Amino acid sequence: MNEELDYYCGLYLDCSREEGLLVSDVARLFNSECERNYIHLNECDISILENDDFDEQKRTNPEDGFLFYRYKLEVEPNAELGEENAIAVVSKLLKFFWSQDYPATAACGYEDALPNKGKLIPENYNWGEYYIWK
Amino acid sequence: MTGAKLPSIPEIKVERPFEYQTEKYKREGNIGEEVGATALDLLLLKRAVFGKPTAAPQSLKTIGGLPKTVALEIPQGLIEARFAKFSQIIRESKASQYGTDIRIHGSRAVGDAKATSDIYVAIRVSPEKFNQILKEAFKRAKPGNAVERTMLRAIETGKIQRGEIKLSKLGEGLENEFGFKKVDISVIREGSLLDQGPWIPLKKQVLNYERRT
Numbered sequence: 001m002n003e004e005l006d007y008y009c010g011l012y013l014d015c016s017r018e019e020g021l022l023v024s025d026v027a028r029l030f031n032s033e034c035e036r037n038y039i040h041l042n043e044c045d046i047s048i049l050e051n052d053d054f055d056e057q058k059r060t061n062p063e064d065g066f067l068f069y070r071y072k073l074e075v076e077p078n079a080e081l082g083e084e085n086a087i088a089v090v091s092k093l094l095k096f097f098w099s100q101d102y103p104a105t106a107a108c109g110y111e112d113a114l115p116n117k118g119k120l121i122p123e124n125y126n127w128g129e130y131y132i133w134k
Numbered sequence: 135m136t137g138a139k140l141p142s143i144p145e146i147k148v149e150r151p152f153e154y155q156t157e158k159y160k161r162e163g164n165i166g167e168e169v170g171a172t173a174l175d176l177l178l179l180k181r182a183v184f185g186k187p188t189a190a191p192q193s194l195k196t197i198g199g200l201p202k203t204v205a206l207e208i209p210q211g212l213i214e215a216r217f218a219k220f221s222q223i224i225r226e227s228k229a230s231q232y233g234t235d236i237r238i239h240g241s242r243a244v245g246d247a248k249a250t251s252d253i254y255v256a257i258r259v260s261p262e263k264f265n266q267i268l269k270e271a272f273k274r275a276k277p278g279n280a281v282e283r284t285m286l287r288a289i290e291t292g293k294i295q296r297g298e299i300k301l302s303k304l305g306e307g308l309e310n311e312f313g314f315k316k317v318d319i320s321v322i323r324e325g326s327l328l329d330q331g332p333w334i335p336l337k338k339q340v341l342n343y344e345r346r347t
Binding site (some may be wrong): 008010038047049050060063064066067106111112 | 302305310
């Protein structure tokens with residue numbers, strides 16, 4: 001694993017949107033199509049997975065609650081396009097999720113270069129609104 | 135989501151414990167529709183009910199409410215030849231650079247999986263090896279950043295997830311080839327909370343000279 005080329009980002013997302021619809025939303029954001037839970041682009045590959053660690057109580061912790069959000073996106077930017085591309089792709093995803101009032105946090109080596117340092121929980125987010133899920 | 139209408143909550147199917155399934159099968163002879171089982175699932179269930187042992191006991195410990203049971207010989211949802219292929223793909227992939235003790239665990243090893251259940255693949259490693267992989271996978275962790283918090287979670291659980299060890303592509307390929315919803319491949323530290331059976335070891339790799347003989 002070459003550090004210079006390691007642009008992988010684990011993007012944690014909390015929302016009540018059904019998985020299939022969420023995948024379609026993300027594909028549409030990039031004017032692309034999905035293959036099951038995967039979106040393949042020139043800029044990156046994105047997998048959208050239910051987070052096995054989802055925990056409706058722990059997710060509300062402002063420090064590390066993101067680890068327990070409902071979804072985890074594995075974002076693997078095209079290394080050949082460099083860090084700028086990685087930042088652009090992850091920023092685009094984050095801004096989109098935040099615009100929908102979804103909490104989303106990016107865990108990657110370039111967090112400081114992302115808007116809001118890659119982490120935002122929308123003000124007054126109603127954590128209780130989909131308490132029945134698992 | 136201020137003011138937005140909430141989506142309707144989907145009906146939740148309650149997953150029946152395996153022991154319940156077998157009892158019900160004995161009584162009524164059919165549980166397929168209720169649990170969404172495939173024909174293969176039912177075959178495995180019949181085996182379990184009617185006494186053909188599927189594996190030597192490996193662990194009688196329980197975790198997360200799973201019923202006390204033993205591992206199957208072949209993961210639920212695969213036949214032997216397909217499991218051999220599944221094993222071969224993993225053994226010939228980047229996964230094997232992390233370790234060679236690779237096993238299936240979770241509901242597909244126990245036999246109480248639904249048709250849509252994920253399959254869990256554990257690459258079991260010593261604590262020393264785990265730390266070595268951890269250091270490499272999270273080398274961009276800085277005090278207080280999200281990568282560091284993810285790393286601390288990995289230490290706490292003894293599990294490094296597939297994205298962090300660059301195995302997402304392998305998972306996707308296996309999902310496409312074998313039809314699982316998700317193939318979860320992770321590095322598991324020996325002795326950690328998740329290091330629990332029942333297990334099904336991957337099939338051993340057949341060497342080229344053995345194939346020829």
